[in-house]
Amino acid sequence: MNSDASEPALIGVDWGTSSLRAFLISKDGQILDGISSPQGIMQVPGKNYETVLDRLIGHWLAQTDLPVLASGMITSRNGWIETTYARMPLDAGGLASALVPHDIASGTRIHFVTGASIEHAGRPDVMRGEETQIIGASALALSDGTFVMPGTHSKWVQVSNGQIMDFSTYMTGEIFAALKEHTILGTLMEDDEFNSEAFKAGVTVAMEDKADLLHNLFHVRTLPLMGKIPKTAAADYMSGLLIGTEVAAATDNASTIGTITLVGRSDLSDRYEIALQTANIESRRAPDDIVAKGHFKIACAAGLIG
Amino acid sequence: MNSDASEPALIGVDWGTSSLRAFLISKDGQILDGISSPQGIMQVPGKNYETVLDRLIGHWLAQTDLPVLASGMITSRNGWIETTYARMPLDAGGLASALVPHDIASGTRIHFVTGASIEHAGRPDVMRGEETQIIGASALALSDGTFVMPGTHSKWVQVSNGQIMDFSTYMTGEIFAALKEHTILGTLMEDDEFNSEAFKAGVTVAMEDKADLLHNLFHVRTLPLMGKIPKTAAADYMSGLLIGTEVAAATDNASTIGTITLVGRSDLSDRYEIALQTANIESRRAPDDIVAKGHFKIACAAGLIG
Known part of the structure; x- marks a missing residue:
């Protein structure tokens, strides 16, 4: 046997x-x-x-x-x-x-x-x-195609015929954690269920204004400060700003990006799927x-x- | 009297x-x-x-x-x-x-x-x-003109005839501190005198690639990791990336920006002066x-x- x-x-x-x-x-x-x-x-x-x-x-x-x-x-x-x-x-x-x-x-x-x-x-x-x-x-x-691997340091990987041709790292996940835990932006945040509308709003701003992250992050404070979004939405708005900025930058010079393969079944991958949808980019899932x-x-x- | x-x-x-x-x-x-x-x-x-x-x-x-x-x-x-x-x-x-x-x-x-x-x-x-x-x-x-006020949250202010017309905040200073103290980017940094070449290199990359900050920040780790810059240069390279990204974003839609008035005589204002020079923008100093x-x-x- x-x-x-x-x-x-x-x-x-x-x-x-x-x-x-x-x-x-x-x-x-x-x-x-x-x-x-x-x-x-x-x-x-x-x-x-x-x-x-x-x-x-x-x-x-x-x-x-x-x-x-x-x-x-x-x-x-x-x-x-x-x-x-x-x-x-x-x-x-x-x-x-x-x-x-x-x-x-x-x-x-x-x-x-x-x-x-x-x-x-x-x-x-x-x-x-x-x-x-x-x-x-x-x-x-x-x-084949573009693989996106969300995480502390997310990776965008170009694959052709089973060969890894190129890749880039984005520090999005680690920067989210540092901003939430160690800047004034975290002080107005209150935890709650995932707020997809707040997340999408952040993604949309990031994609319209993709070079302006250092400015747009300030709104994570002013929007709840002025009562324009609830404090429970602030973290998801920031997550949208960051992931939206990543997606905008990574797809900027790729007019023919095709269907992206998202690796993983985590909550984080769900966020990337929403951000890619917002950018009108098709995606599919690979198991992690x-x-x-x-x-x-x-x-x-x-x-x-x- | x-x-x-x-x-x-x-x-x-x-x-x-x-x-x-x-x-x-x-x-x-x-x-x-x-x-x-x-x-x-x-x-x-x-x-x-x-x-x-x-x-x-x-x-x-x-x-x-x-x-x-x-x-x-x-x-x-x-x-x-x-x-x-x-x-x-x-x-x-x-x-x-x-x-x-x-x-x-x-x-x-x-x-x-x-x-x-x-x-x-x-x-x-x-x-x-x-x-x-x-x-x-x-x-x-x-x-008159554009005033830049470096700080934890830097301000870009538009002034006309002694009236404040418009302004924007950039979280550059606070984000620099959070990244240095609370992410992996700080772990390879060693303190030293200001390294203007490393700072300018960061500014230049940020201005060429102004929407790609979340990716470019990863080089603050890989450049010293691979021995391409000394560990003593990493913090100034990161400072250049961040301030360069701010300057690129704030001046993006301003073809006729004119001479910028930098407020303050601090080391931080010196960095902004270098970044503005790198962007071919003239500046003068106002006392703080x-x-x-x-x-x-x-x-x-x-x-x-x-």
């Missing part, structure tokens, strides 16, 4: 800054089991990554010796093993040939997927983890567990699947 | 969020004496403003009974007396007729100068204190004690100068 396509063949680990997900993957690339943990790389005291990994996936490894692929911020300067960045264009074969093996005490070999970098006019951009998700998307017949498909494709390209 | 133009006739108080300045002003509008204090409205425990004022200017009031004019955030919701906003266009006479008198225990009457507001497309903008500075500038033959001239002009218009 060792040729059974449904038997375990790979463990994929997506280890980011604030969380970790691991997948038990079959010979034919299906997810057999999955776990998630809040132990992102910044939440591992003493950088004792091996102990964390053993506790989380040790039961999978105990049954049989499986290759482990790990992607994400775990390969950054603040992670476990710092790897160099691969350059564009980049596909599963390119990432497979750049894998960095590391044997841990238990004898298991971890293959680290390196991140990717590109330069525009001498200014570097980097990703770690998203490249593996994009490679996974190409296993789902989502192999495409990272496991990416681990599988890279492992296949590296000859690690028996 | 009571008609001597050089005898005290007015006390002007500029009471902001983080500091207070007071001026003893003569009958002919000259500054006879001045004090400054870090006791801005947020640094007065129990809002005991009267005690603070008495300690700081009591010795001026002890000699003779002088009218006191107070401007700035002291009239905001978080201050002493909340006043409504005056509307545009606005000159010394308009501010004089909107003064809000308040008698304190010692018998002294304080005349509060109200702030100003305007709306663009239903979105309000507000100032408190800057209107008095602008009125003061018109006493210095600086009565023009606020005392504003107090004087408003007091004259209100008939308070004997």
